[in-house]
Amino acid sequence: MEPLERYRPIIDDFDAFLAACERPLGNAARVNTIKASVERTLATLEDEGLAYEQADWNPRVLRLETGSPGSTWTSFHGFTHGQEEVSAVPPVVLDPQPGERVWDCCAAPGGKATQIAALMDDEGTVVANDNNLGRISALRFNAERLGATSLAVTNDDARNYSLRRFSFDEFDRALVDAPCTCEGTIRKNPDALDNWSEGAIASVAGVQKGILRRAVQATREGGTVVYSTCTFAPEENEAVVQHALDEEDCRVVDFDIGLEHSPGLTEWNGEEFDSSLERAIRIYPHQNDTGGFFVAKLEVTA
């Protein structure tokens, strides 16, 4: 937990934060409404004698009391998909609509891409991209199991992504759920901080900036880009969004989410960020007993 000490000055009730990071996380699942309604899914879970709790902020997010969430009929039928509770936040903030063209730049293994397809009632085009071929097979497996027929899978570097292969030349929305140092997943993966270094942060931040810039460029004027990570480092969060504000035509916009959170930072280690970054949210593990996440919502401007 040593690397997390650098966040003591910015996190309220830091001891509660550290204590939460040391507690393991339970199993969460998202209801896949492409296959079944929430009601039918809950009835199926009850048939199987599985206890669950519905998240207050989203009726499609469940906390499951089982040791093997994959060996259930709801999972087999694709009614549910194992997905961390806060991991379901970025697609909700993206708010995709049926019929739209949406790009998930870093999509594997597909939890958020299939959530986007479900939010669109599986109508429209969800381009799920990932640069890692090995992870593409997991993405494809999940997309087919969850019945997402609106989803197209590509294997490219999002930083210089070409839309020439499609019959349209811009997206309505894009999700950049960027590769990151994953500090916020420590409760799920106790090894998450093993290779932590400030150098690793700096290196991944460069990639994040490139992907977010391309996502803004590939989205139509008035369209929405959501930037998210599962890490706390301001270098990978506010500083990346600040870079997009400096280099591309976009602005940070407000959104509501029914989860406890803290505002984005406007300063870190002597670096100042635009005051609009307060509109981003930081979700810490002790606030909702979840993993950690950062989410910013951008509107593409002229």
Place this chain on the structure above:
Amino acid sequence: MSDESTGDREQNDGQRFDRLPATPAERTVEGRVSREAVVDYFDDRFGIPPETFDDHTFWEKGAGKIWIYGGEAPTPLEIEAIGMTCLRTRQEHWKPTTDFVQRFGTHATDCVIELDREEARAFATGEDQEIPRWDGDWGYLIGAHEIGVGPEGRPGRDGDSAELRSANRSSGQSTREDAVERGNLEPIGIGLYVHGELRSMVPKGRQREL
């Protein structure tokens, strides 16, 4: 590239997605099935109404591997995947995929075999089993079981109240949710039925101990 036997038809390029021709008359690739043939097959064999697929296109990538897609794309297209694989053609008996019947099999009225609790479990784990009671056609069947609640439990949108759902139903507004007319039956996957035996075709990676 053309010769006597193939006329002026092209050969299938297994590396890319090509949209199926609407009808056999519009075929330009040797051995490729048409959209019409695919939709008719699902209708003839399983009673899935053709309009079920009005918002979807069908594609071939790989010899006889047919994909169903709901998004936008030009043809041909060279990417990793679109939608899901739904059918194997270019073999004696066409074979639907488990993922396809899980997604669209709720619309089926024919060749659906209802399995009890233990049979359903065995089917999902990939076991073959003796089931002498089937007196319909042999060949590929959809294995299904009773699960959860029936169509009355399928709301239009999450968060709709029960009263609103009921109002939507009586006014005919809710369409997709009411498509399931087989009570609580939910498709599990594809099985091959011959000589009193139902062989589970659920692929290895999809099999589960339940």
